[in-house]
Amino acid sequence: MSDHATLPIDRAVAAGEREFRELADFAPVMIWRTGTDRQGDWFNKPWLAFRGRSMAEEVGEGWVEGIHPEDFDRSSSVFFHAFGAREPYSLEYRLRRHDGVYRWIVETGTPYERGGAFAGYWGSCTDITDxxxxxxxxxxxxxxxxxxxxxxxxxxxxxxxxxxxxxxxxxxxxxxxxxxxxxxxxxxxxxxxxxxxxxxxxxxxxxxxxxxxxxxxxxxxxxxxxxxxxxxxxxxxxxxxxxxxxxxxxxxxxxxxxxxxxxxxxxxxxxxxxxxxxxxxxxxxxxxxxxxxxxxxxxxxxxxxxxxxxxxxxxxxxxxxxxxxxxxxxxxxxxxxxx
Missing domain, CATH: 3.30.565.10 (Histidine kinase-like ATPase, C-terminal domain)
Structure with a gap:
C-alpha cells in the first residue's frame, strides 16, 4: 500500500531527532503525522500515553483501531476527501483511551510539503469530552x-x-x-x-x-x-x-x-x-x-x-x-x- 521504500515504523524512527521530539512530546496536545500513503508514521508521547500503546502498535493503520465503530465511516470520509483535495480539515469523533473509555476528540489536519512536493499531513487532537x-x-x-x-x-x-x-x-x-x-x-x-x-x-x-x-x-x-x-x-x-x-x-x-x-x-x-x-x-x-x-x-x-x-x-x-x-x-x- 505504501509508495515509500521504507515502512511506517522506519519512518517513525527517522523522525525522532531530539529537538523535534522534545518540542512535540511536551506539547499539550496529541500530535501525529502521515506520509503520502495516508499511513500514520509518527505519534508524540501525549498520543501514546492517551492510547496506552507503543509507537509500533499505532503506526500504519494501528491507530485506526481506536476510533469508535459508529464514527469510523464518517471520520474516514472526511479524512479521505481532505487528503485527496490536499486541504486542511477538522472533525470530531470518539477515540478509545488506554482504559477502554471512548473520549470525544477534535482532530485537525493540515497538508505539508518537502522540497515543494506534498509529503503528507500533520495533525493534532484534543480531548473535548468535558x-x-x-x-x-x-x-x-x-x-x-x-x-x-x-x-x-x-x-x-x-x-x-x-x-x-x-x-x-x-x-x-x-x-x-x-x-x-x-x-x-x-x-x-x-x-x-x-x-x-x-x-x-x-x-x-x-x-x-x-x-x-x-x-x-x-x-x-x-x-x-x-x-x-x-x-x-x-x-x-x-x-x-x-x-x-x-x-x-x-x-x-x-x-x-x-x-x-x-x-x-x-x-x-x-x-x-x-x-x-x-x-x-x-x-x-x-x-x-x-x-x-x-x-x-x-x-x-x-x-x-x-x-x-x-x-x-x-x-x-x-x-x-x-x-x-x-x-x-x-x-x-x-x-x-x-x-
Missing part, C-alpha cells in the same frame, strides 16, 4: 429555565387575574398582589440556591415565615429534615404566604396573644409521604367564610394534589387548621428512614 458534557448540560439548563419561566409567568398571570377579580378596592388589590409576588420571588430564590432541584422543607418554612415573625416567638415550626421537590416548594411557599397574610389580618396573628404552629412529619417513610399541619390558636373566634377567594382556593386545591396528595383547610372555632399530605422525592424519603 467541554461537550458542559455544552450539553448548558442546553439542558436553558431548556429547563425556559420551561420554568413559562410556568412562573403562568402563575403570575393566574394570580393577577384572580386578585383583581375579587372585587376589593384597587389599592388593596395592588397590596395583595405585591405580597403574592414577593412570596413567589422568595420561592424562586430558594430554588435558585439549590440549582432548581430539591429544597429543604425547613428552609421553605423559615424563608416564608421570617417577614411575619422576626423574633420567632409567635410562629412555632418543628419537624424532621425533609426535602421537597421544586414544584411542591413553590406551592407550599405560596400557601403559607396566604395563610400568614390572613392570620395577620383576621386570625391568630391579628391579636397580641395568638400563635401559629407549623409542624411536619414523614407520615409514611417507606412510601415517601409527608404531613404538614398549620394550626392557629389564641386569636378571634373563627367562622367559615361565605365565599372562597383566590388564596383559599389555592390552599385547598393547588398544593400537593399533582403529587398524589391532599389538602384540607378547616375553619375551626379556636383557629384555622390546614393539613397537607403529599409525596416526597425519593431522596427525602431515604433521609427520613436513615434519621
Amino acid at each position: 467541554h461537550r458534557v458542559a455544552q450539553r448540560s448548558q442546553r439542558v439548563l436553558i431548556n429547563e429555565l425556559s420551561h420554568r419561566l413559562k410556568n412562573t409567568l403562568a402563575v403570575v398571570q393566574a394570580m393577577a387575574e384572580q386578585t383583581f377579580r375579587e372585587g376589593r378596592p384597587m389599592n388593596a388589590a395592588i397590596t395583595c398582589f405585591s405580597g403574592r409576588l414577593r412570596a413567589l420571588a422568595a420561592a424562586q430564590d430558594q430554588l435558585i440556591a439549590t440549582a432548581w432541584e430539591e429544597v429543604p422543607l425547613s428552609d421553605v418554612v423559615e424563608a416564608t415565615v421570617l417577614p411575619f415573625d422576626c423574633g420567632g416567638a409567635r410562629i412555632h415550626r418543628e419537624g424532621p429534615p425533609l426535602i421537597l421537590s421544586a414544584e411542591t416548594a413553590v406551592s407550599l411557599t405560596m400557601a403559607l404566604h396566604e395563610l400568614l397574610t390572613n392570620a395577620v389580618k383576621y386570625g391568630a396573628l391579628s391579636s397580641d396573644t395568638g400563635t401559629v404552629t407549623i409542624a411536619w412529619s414523614c407520615a409514611e417513610p417507606a412510601g415517601g409521604r409527608f404531613r404538614l399541619e398549620w394550626k392557629e390558636q389564641g386569636g378571634p373566634t373563627v367562622s367559615t367564610p361565605l365565599e372562597r377567594g383566590f388564596g383559599t382556593r389555592f390552599i385547598e386545591r393547588g398544593v400537593g394534589c399533582r403529587q398524589g396528595g391532599g389538602s384540607r383547610l378547616l375553619f375551626e372555632p379556636d383557629g384555622v387548621r390546614w393539613v397537607l399530605e403529599t409525596e416526597l422525592p425519593a431522596t427525602s424519603a431515604h433521609r427520613a428512614q436513615v434519621a
Whole structure:
C-alpha cells in the first residue's frame, strides 16, 4: 500500500531527532503525522500515553483501531476527501483511551510539503469530552429555565387575574398582589440556591415565615429534615404566604396573644409521604367564610394534589387548621428512614 521504500515504523524512527521530539512530546496536545500513503508514521508521547500503546502498535493503520465503530465511516470520509483535495480539515469523533473509555476528540489536519512536493499531513487532537458534557448540560439548563419561566409567568398571570377579580378596592388589590409576588420571588430564590432541584422543607418554612415573625416567638415550626421537590416548594411557599397574610389580618396573628404552629412529619417513610399541619390558636373566634377567594382556593386545591396528595383547610372555632399530605422525592424519603 505504501509508495515509500521504507515502512511506517522506519519512518517513525527517522523522525525522532531530539529537538523535534522534545518540542512535540511536551506539547499539550496529541500530535501525529502521515506520509503520502495516508499511513500514520509518527505519534508524540501525549498520543501514546492517551492510547496506552507503543509507537509500533499505532503506526500504519494501528491507530485506526481506536476510533469508535459508529464514527469510523464518517471520520474516514472526511479524512479521505481532505487528503485527496490536499486541504486542511477538522472533525470530531470518539477515540478509545488506554482504559477502554471512548473520549470525544477534535482532530485537525493540515497538508505539508518537502522540497515543494506534498509529503503528507500533520495533525493534532484534543480531548473535548468535558467541554461537550458542559455544552450539553448548558442546553439542558436553558431548556429547563425556559420551561420554568413559562410556568412562573403562568402563575403570575393566574394570580393577577384572580386578585383583581375579587372585587376589593384597587389599592388593596395592588397590596395583595405585591405580597403574592414577593412570596413567589422568595420561592424562586430558594430554588435558585439549590440549582432548581430539591429544597429543604425547613428552609421553605423559615424563608416564608421570617417577614411575619422576626423574633420567632409567635410562629412555632418543628419537624424532621425533609426535602421537597421544586414544584411542591413553590406551592407550599405560596400557601403559607396566604395563610400568614390572613392570620395577620383576621386570625391568630391579628391579636397580641395568638400563635401559629407549623409542624411536619414523614407520615409514611417507606412510601415517601409527608404531613404538614398549620394550626392557629389564641386569636378571634373563627367562622367559615361565605365565599372562597383566590388564596383559599389555592390552599385547598393547588398544593400537593399533582403529587398524589391532599389538602384540607378547616375553619375551626379556636383557629384555622390546614393539613397537607403529599409525596416526597425519593431522596427525602431515604433521609427520613436513615434519621
